[in-house]
Amino acid sequence: MNQANISESTIEFDDIDVKALGKVGVLCGGGSAERAISIMSGAGVLAALQSRGVDAHLFDPAERSLAELAAQQFDRVFIALHGRFGEDGSLQGALEQLGIPYTGSGVMASAVAMDKIATKMMWLQNGLPTPAYAQIEAGADLAAVLVQLGLPLIVKPPHEGSTIGITKVEQASAMQAAVDLATTFDDVVLAEQFITGREFTVAILGAGRSARALPICEIVAPQGNYDYQNKYFTDDVQYFCPAVLSAELTAHMQQLALAAYRALGCEGWGRIDFMLRASDQQPFLIEANTSPGMTGHSLVPMAARALGISYDDLCLSILATARVKLQKLHQGAGR
Template identity: 60%
Template structure:
């Protein structure tokens, strides 16, 4: 990565915490990690929790850039991005539209499917359609097992793998605690992988693929953030041609959503034919000690500190990005 003059970055707010279900991950892991990394590089960086302070204070206190280390609603769904647009303070990551679409797994699937990109078959159970009659009909279409999850949530909150008809209602009820829109998705049996992307448009590039091996294939919140019994393989150990195809697909998926700065796509590789399927795009990925973007970046020769600094240097606004500034 090219040299960056930290003096040009000005006073920086690291947005962390927030109001979402992922608050603790942001406030205690991602945010402090990014803050320490930026300070170690000489950046004038300060913590800022939107759940405790009004965003207008960013302008009054002279902040010139924001590193968004928020996760979930209010952090990567386009809302804080819109507020920063109005304040005129450049921020890291995707803009308003891409953030809003990527946060909504159903809208993301619709965009990808319109362009012919592979994603598991799905059915949406919207508000008012969480009845036993509605839910029991879904496995007839998607088969069993299947995955049930909130349409707009992260960190595996509210996600269930449903093995039988008797479990469907319970899974839908759990997901509905996080979002009135519940996504039921075909289960893809195979390898779980993730692949980060850096940059924007034609300059977007994929980093090395990370293969995730969780106990019994259960990559839930506990196995993501708490326990140490999940294995992350980078190099992935996949055939070279397979890894290249995943990287190509992920960059295409990233560009279609209009993402910029950085992102991370999660995929499943079907064991029967080794076909990759896109699950979702994260526009404000985790930056914890367990996180996957730093692991992948390290494999590409980019340190955690370099990664954070590079992302911050690329902070912009939708208006500036559209002008090529």
């Protein structure tokens, strides 16, 4: 199988035999709250792959069954799904059962990265910096959470992306409404210490020790509000890629991103989000994305462009890394 060759300072792609990739499914849409964004990502990926001569076809798991997916006899699939049922390990498990190679992380890494609380626990166990947090369940003492974390703080549903259901709480009186909003998406809510500073993201390609970080992107949103609307539907957000940082801080943040990615067992590609605290330039890991957006506003294609990698080449190279992660177990069962 052709693989992308990722070096320390740049990324060069070996010639990929397009015909050897076979019939490809681009999985997008799905049933999550990020469905609309996934459809945009999928359309972009499909056009990119087809422009390179790939026999690619869209497939929406929310509209078609797993039996239909199996019947398509895809040789591999590009997962352009975001959020639940596509980025959380459930689809990855189905693809493992079907024996269809797929892009991105495997079942366990996808499930852990989709759960922001589990992600933070994993990072903390590995000595990686992430903001202090509290897990809020029904009947929790919100006053105690406010004392523990201080104000302002962030309240979010731990299994959603694209800033869906998130509230910045600046006054104690707003805490209950923030929790109520988050619980419309999740039974358990994550409250997180607010980090005042600059916002960054680091895209990563590869797996294990061969994984490499792309140039860091800085996100400057109006009034610091990098919400769903600003992310995807306005041109009000400014992006700086490569970010204006010292060489030392750049290297430190890229190494932290790689450590965070590897701690979760991620592979293929992904993105790690940061906040850089203004008071002392301390970076904090915020969350991991194992199936990042691929829209016109998305950050992984932006980081790739900073290295001279086109959107089409990026999509093709990610597709070339598709594999069944548990193939050794499949082989063992057949003996």
